[in-house]
Amino acid sequence: MSHPIPSSSIQDDDRPMKRAVLRGLLCRCPNCGKGKLLQGYLTVRDSCSACGEDFTAQRADDGPAYLTILLVGHLMAPLMLAAFVAYRPSAMTLMLVFGIGCVALTLALLPRFKGLIVAIQWSRRMHGFGHGEADVA
Template identity: 55%
Template sequence: MTETAQDDDRPTGQAMRRGAMRRCPACGEGPLFEGYLKVRDHCPNCGEAMHHQRADDGPAYLTILFVSHLGAPLLLWVFLTFQPSPVSMLIWFSLGAIVLCLAFLPLIKGAMIGAQWARRMHGFGGEDAEPASS
């Protein structure tokens, strides 16, 4: 099978949306995570192996990037418009950054795992789909 045929049967956008919704990128039904961020080894619905995922630090870096790019213009606008005290800005923007990071992190991690699954990265769907035995 050619690379384009392999890519066509696993749409990247759909897999990333399913992952961002915390669902299995293969079937869209089974839960992707066991808890807040722990990825299941296999989908309980379709049995797709998820232990191949290598999200590592990528979701954390992207979360920090997104939250800082959302927060910086808002911080400047609030300061110039309302001129609150520095302590109140520190408290409210710190709390806001924490809440946004906690909300975005599982979404971004799920989307990243969905992209890895769709692009057949790290053993998803390849010959080395099962972990090597030692």
Template identity: 55%
Template sequence: MKGYLSVRESCPVCRQELHHHRADDGPAYLTILVVGHLSAPLLGLVWMTWQPDPMMLFTGFAIFAVALSLYMLPRVKGGLIAFQWARRLHGFAAAPEPDTDRPGPEGPDTE
């Protein structure tokens, strides 16, 4: 990542091109899914245990949901791009596989 959600054109270490990834809305959907599944039971538990004022409950859970979403979104996006790379999806398949039979950049072996 080079910004909060923007992806670098290529990896600075291995030079793998990343510009052709197709994450689109997937990270947002997955983040909403996870935050919702964590928030719903927690909301019920807090309400049944302490029965706070509804406005305090709303404010607390709104802050919790926004903070967790902001924390998770870039990580989920990176994970989705890594999954695409690992499965050779959406342009990553065009990357040449390393050929172990060819000699390295120093030339042929002269043993």
């Protein structure tokens, strides 16, 4: 015989990870999705201009750089090998094409991964996000 779970033990997630991650990847406020998360290229705003959410607790540090290097390396290395095997370009052509590709992909991904890391921290109430709120237990 199964017993119903008391409603007091069910925890509603008021900061869903999926929604926060999608908003972070778009460099938008993880709370409202309307305000911009970044000021400039990689500087996180102190607060959201739309909802006022405080972002001073974020600690992204080197996480976005590590994720960017990991993804760019894993995408470009096999592509470089495939291009070399299929077309046998000169070394200078290969370095030029894939050098530009790596730089462009890195510049495109780095702010998005910064938004992702900040959004995850916000969603999980890490590093002071949610400080002063009643603990959800």
